[in-house]
Amino acid sequence: MKVAFTLNGAAAAWTGPPVTRLAAALRNDLGLTGTKIGCDAGDCGACTVLLDGRQVCACLVAIGQVEGRSVETVEGLAGADGTLALLQKSFLARGAAQCGICTPGMLMAAEELLRRVSRPDRRAIEDALGGVLCRCTGYTKIVDAVLSASVQMPTVTPEAGAAVGARMARVDGQAKVTGRDIFGADGIPPDALWIRVVRSPYDRSRFALGDLAPLRRRLAAVLTASDVPFNGFGIYPEIKDQPVLADGIVRYRGEAVLALVGTRAYVLAVRDDEVPIVWTAEPPVIGIDAATAADAPLVQADRPKNLLLDGGVRHGDAAAAFTGCAAVAEGVFETAFVEHAYIEPEAGWAERVGDRIEIHVTTQTPYMDRDEIANVMRLKPESVRIVPTACGGGFGGKLDLSIQPLVAIAAWLLKRPVACVYTRPESMAATTKRHPARISAKFGCDAQGKLVACDVSATFDTGAYASWGPTVANRVPVHAMGPYAVPHVQTWGEAFFTNGPPAGAFRGFGVPQAAIAHEAMMDELADKLGIDSAGLAQCLDALRPGWQRAHAEAAAFNAKGGVKRRGVGIGCMWYGIGNTSMSNPSRIRVGLSPAGTLTLYNGAVDIGQGSNTILTQIAADALGLPAAQFTLVAGDTDLTADAGKTSASRQTFVSGKAAEKAGLDLRQQILRLANAGPGAVLSLRDTRLSVRDGAEVRVLDLSTAGTLIGEGTFDPPTTPLDADGQGIPYATYAFAAQMAEVEVDTELGTVKVLRIVAAHDVGKAINPTLVEGQIEGGIAQGLGLALMEEFLPGRTENLHDYLIPTVGDVPEIECILIEDREPLGPSGAKGVGEPGLVPTAPAILGAVHHATGVRAHRVPLLPHRLRGAIVSLRGTRA
Amino acid sequence: MARPHTVLAGGTDFYPARVGRAIEEDVLDIGAIGVLRGISSVSEGWRLGATTTWSELLEADLPPLFDGLKQAAREVGGRQIQNAGTLAGNVCNASPAADGVPCLLALEAEVELASRTATRRVPLGRFITGVRRTARAPDELVVAIHIPKPGHEARSAFLKLGARRYLVISIAMVAATLEIANGRVANARIAVGACSAVAQRLPALESALAGAPLDGRLADRIDPTHLAPLTPIDDVRGSADYRADSALVLLRRLLAGFAP
């Protein structure tokens, strides 16, 4: 059928089946990839477009229904000459786009509203944006951007030497607010073949493949385990335990078994029952208790007791010290599998170029991907090129391989580009999760509230494969005592294999789970001693006035009686930046070409957190030229050096330091060429670089000077930990405290978070807007962890059964940035990526306790769980 | 209409059920059929054409009788869903958690069905027969939903409980229509959703309310035994006990809200 309609004001026509989703038609046939697909099910709103001026999900509209109507997409917002609309400018200036995958949908939803109401209030904005999920920003800056869309903010273009500390707009932001940014699914060549992965419907099963010949006749290829040169991958060099394609046995629901390769329409049309697999399901090992039972079946045959690893920290004599404590608190806390729920599912494509394979993929870690693909394909690392696309959110979930080995192997064998884009259910079922934890904590203090001893033991469900399990099990014992000086410490971490999804890296590597335990203990000790819990922690001065106000307000509210009760809680945390006692170097280059182009060669992937901008700001000031003169080459393993993975909150601190050194190195070279002193002032115009040293000005003609490259490397100094876990695990730590105010409906068990005040020591806020964005986004995820998020294989594999906070769930957030300079860090900065999330759940749970007397021992504290706890606390069902 | 086919209206239930697979069945798109559009007032009540969207309902000039249904419309999905999803689609999809259904039950809605050869009207309570099952024959279309004019001045209300603010499937929801004469409840119709396979009216509660003065004590007439028709289940959103408890709480609040 031919469909004629108006697209962004111009006549458009499309031919094909009328039941085709509008989103697919726009993206695949009309070349408008600004409309994003996060779920194809109406749940995320990334595909929001205007149909006759009303916002709709383009993934739910039949193209046949747009006949004769008007469709507007993000590409239509800017003027014909490319001038950004005020709304786009506002998003850019206010930091409303982080990864940018939700941005087109947000913009269109806001556009619908702003056409009707030019100055909407917060409530109207929430109603208008309620259907678009953002996993990065915590919505705060998005709402601000819409609230003040009509007020143009001056563009911040810092002078040379003034970039650090400036609220510069993201250097990659323009593409994000115009829909031009190319994410994993956006740049796929039209002639690429497509992969659909056939996955295990069982938690644990043996299987036999039947005759694949009929399928192979219809498709370009059907890949099985035997097509994978080395069928094992994993984060640790010595633990390559996860097969690319399962070989006769599956260990979790969603595990990849076969890859169907063919044209897109063909592979989608293959029905699961046409794939000949005979399953012999076995009783699965689900949960920690099942994994540690005496007669537990083994998840991996060569892993006795299902144990991945264990270890701990010991200092002083905790057992003896408890006997002398004035107060002791004890408790056991359990958390669930949590899904990253980035709005961009895994996506990318590969192409064989001679004897090399090039992979374009959404990833957090190009160099690890390169080495892993080389290992899986039995190639040299130099034969693999990773070209990271824009990354629509990662949070740790895009540190493990997903589509990479499948598209690489298929493209290699077929000598054609091959693409793969996970569906939302597939992304949720197949990829890693936050580790479920069971944490037993015991803390003791003296009569003044000074901590004396702690004993914390954390047991993790690491799922079917190791992934980042060792990292979590190592990091948690080091952090489990909380950000407090405790003379007698005993901590333990252990991780067990189960037939759950592989648990991997997720913002905080287990520390958020541990913080729930240690902060509940701080509350209880304070209660026992009758002291204000804010008195227990350090670094809380910033919260103190707010704490008193919040307590007074809650008390006044509760005095009125009624079923709603308010409470105030506090959460504190510390977080070691970078890998635990392991080298994690970064290398950054800054180049000045004969054409006068100043380039930051940045191997650190910006997954939305802003490293492209932060590193530019740092390098600019180190060099002494304005940040605006930099161009960026990011991520590509052929063009940039290894700056490690975007994880462990390390890019500002580690890669930032490398960028600072690279900038300084280039500056040294320039000063040497110009024979100028250290205080010289640089300025660059076309190919003329002038160096002013006092009264003297020298001009270097770059076209004759040859390419100048400054390079910097940094590896944070740490030492290995001894048998007692003592040593220097991290070169620096971030500290934070957050206060939450909540209102609990005691009859329904629902919790409304009213306000969060977050005080974070970030060393130096290189870009305060981006720093706040990290904190606000972390808070939204912490809120989800505390109140709504629980991944259950087979049951919550979509974004309507698995709930993440919407714009209406995240409260007003006040960020207080504390700049306690870290001498090692670039301009004194440390990391902030993960710390935003860690104290939030403890603060909210503490506030719920304050409001109701219920101490949550299991998260998420879903309404029915809280209601149940309130009922049993009161001993009646009143 | 003779071949097996699936009806497509707003697509908000149709497409989510088809993620990651090719759509190969025959589809009858009713979106552009003029006679299925729009809301009209007729002598015996109101006719909501089958393709009436939640947004169109919200924007329509309707008496307070429709306030509850409008409250539900505001709570369905997000704006995108309200702009595309239809009331008839909500009813035909027959999800236990369909927010429109308790409201429409409390409005005594009738479903008008048409095939090539005949038309018929079925009360909503008999139209939805189970989880995702209706009395619609394969060759029938729902062409309209009819709301009868109540005998007295009437008001309605709706409350929904979900685990987040927007885009949330109800854990439980309640709807009530009260006909009011001389400051008293002349007739009450109460329905609860997401607490049984098909949303249920609560006849015992309705009788208990008949004749009650319309004041702050309306909610005191509720007795837990009135909820006997409900058969809540445990699922990821909540336990059965919690659902039963919450339905009671919501009903009390709903009725309390009618007090002048």
Ligand SMILES: Cc1cc2nc3c(=O)[nH]c(=O)nc-3n(C[C@H](O)[C@H](O)[C@H](O)COP(=O)(O)OP(=O)(O)OC[C@H]3O[C@@H](n4cnc5c(N)ncnc54)[C@H](O)[C@@H]3O)c2cc1C
């Ligand atoms: C993100 C999201 C959030 C949602 N939130 C809610 C919510 O909060 N509350 C809620 O109740 N629902 C919710 N829904 C479900 C859905 O939006 C509603 O049920 C909607 O009203 C369905 O209408 P539709 O026109 O889109 O139906 P369609 O998807 O077009 O059709 C639904 C079903 O009914 C059949 N059908 C439709 N019209 C007719 C007709 N006239 N005659 C015969 N058969 C017909 C179709 O064949 C199909 O089986 C949500 C959906 C999404 C995607």
Ligand code: FES
């Ligand atoms: S892609 Fe359309 S709502 Fe998610």
Ligand code: FES
């Ligand atoms: S910026 Fe919203 S999802 Fe990343």
